[in-house]
Amino acid sequence: MKRGIGIIDSGVGGLTVAKEVLRQLPREAIYYFGDTARCPYGPRPAEEVRAFSLQMIEFLLEQDIKALMIGCNTAAAVVLQEVSEWLDIPVIGVIEPGARTAIKETKTGQVAVIGTEGTIRSGAYEKTLKKLNPQIHVESLACPALVPLVESGSFYDRKSLEIVRETLRPLQDKVFDALILGCTHYPLIAHFIQETVGPGVTLISSAEEAARELSAVLSHRKMLANGGDIVNPKHRFFTSGNPELFMSIAEEWLNIRVQARQVRLGERK
Numbered sequence: 168m169k170r171g172i173g174i175i176d177s178g179v180g181g182l183t184v185a186k187e188v189l190r191q192l193p194r195e196a197i198y199y200f201g202d203t204a205r206c207p208y209g210p211r212p213a214e215e216v217r218a219f220s221l222q223m224i225e226f227l228l229e230q231d232i233k234a235l236m237i238g239c240n241t242a243a244a245v246v247l248q249e250v251s252e253w254l255d256i257p258v259i260g261v262i263e264p265g266a267r268t269a270i271k272e273t274k275t276g277q278v279a280v281i282g283t284e285g286t287i288r289s290g291a292y293e294k295t296l297k298k299l300n301p302q303i304h305v306e307s308l309a310c311p312a313l314v315p316l317v318e319s320g321s322f323y324d325r326k327s328l329e330i331v332r333e334t335l336r337p338l339q340d341k342v343f344d345a346l347i348l349g350c351t352h353y354p355l356i357a358h359f360i361q362e363t364v365g366p367g368v369t370l371i372s373s374a375e376e377a378a379r380e381l382s383a384v385l386s387h388r389k390m391l392a393n394g395g396d397i398v399n400p401k402h403r404f405f406t407s408g409n410p411e412l413f414m415s416i417a418e419e420w421l422n423i424r425v426q427a428r429q430v431r432l433g434e435r436k
Contacts, residue, residue, distance in 0.1 A: 171198035171403065172381070173232035175223040178206035178318050178408075179416045180352030181238025184261065186421055187378035188236070192385075194392035196400040198230045202432070203408030207314040208241040209283025209350075216245045216285060222432040224250060230403065232256065233390055236381060238351050240373065241285040257384045264380045265347050265373030266295040270303065272369045273345040279306040279338055279368075281360075282349030283314060292349050306341045310334045310350075317352040320416050331359040338364070347371045355420065405430045 172188055174181050178201050185197050200223045202208075208216050220242040224235065234257040235250070237243040243260035251258040269278045280292040287309040296303050312334050321327045346368050348354055354372045361370055385391045392400075404427040406413040417425040 170231050170233035171196035173224070173227035173230070173235045174199045174238045175220065175227065175235070175242065176201050176238040176351060177208040177219075177241065178203040178314070178352070179413065179420075180314065180317065180350060180355070181236075182417055182420050183351045183354040183372065183374040184236055184238040184377055187372075187375050188381065189421060189423070191378050191382050192391070194400065195385075196392075197402045198227055198232055198405075199403070200227055200405045200430075201407070201413060203318065203406050203413055204431070205407060206318055207283060207311070208239060209285045209309070209311055209314060211241075211285065213245050213285070213289075216242055217249075219432070220246045221250075224254075226405070226430065226432065234259065234381060234385060236377060237261065238374070238377075240291070240350050241283045241289075244286050244289040244291040257381070257388065257390070259377055259381045259384065261351060261373035261377045262291050262349075263295055264376030265349065265371055266292055266299060268373075268376045269296065269345045269347050269371045270299050272371060273303070273343075275342070275344045276300070276302055277304050277306075277343040278345045278347065279308065279341060279343040280347045280349045281308050281310045281313075281335070281338075281353065282347075284309045284311050286349050292347060304343075306338065306343055308335070308337055310353075313356065314350065314352045317355045320412065322355055322419075327356065328359045328362065331356060332363050335360070335363050343368065345369045345371055348373065404428070407432055 247260040
């Protein structure tokens, strides 16, 4: 059986990564785990995020994955380096690809980052941006209201626009021309975010860049599914929470038929 690309996330946000993998690598099978029962990760202590992330990773390793994408920025900030060191498969995060793209896209050197409390508290984006370009100016904002908004499936409700506007109000008087969506949940409400910050700001989706990096790494290691493999292979989706809600959001976002199996990680022996 063909080995899959493992993707983990605190919930449905990593579906933005999955969508990009589907688009860029249509012959690859995706094995996705969304920890919706314990989402959001942003307010949780780093040790708890680490424990939950390792549970998801261990589960997907049992499914025989050939690469791992940590689709949750909060988790990537905590476990990416550790996991990269002990796994012998490629491990891709979402922070460095997003930071590299922001450096490329900004014309003024003024970049804003929005993310969960955990991601912003870690300083992961600011450190990475400054490492790439010490002259860059970074404005960071934690947005704890946005992940629950996305997890509820309220992508087009105008009340959601008001929540986005209120959440991003602290950036109103800041100057920036690139905004990193430092949580993979955020592209699902990118239309509201763009409407709030205006057309002069380029939104940077870490998901798109991470999928591009995955493609390059697999190609370099000669691990890509070959031309003889079918397009749209058999994907596997797992969630720790409500599978029906997960499936409805996944099908709407990915535009494919999704069957999700519920797995309660904390109860596994």
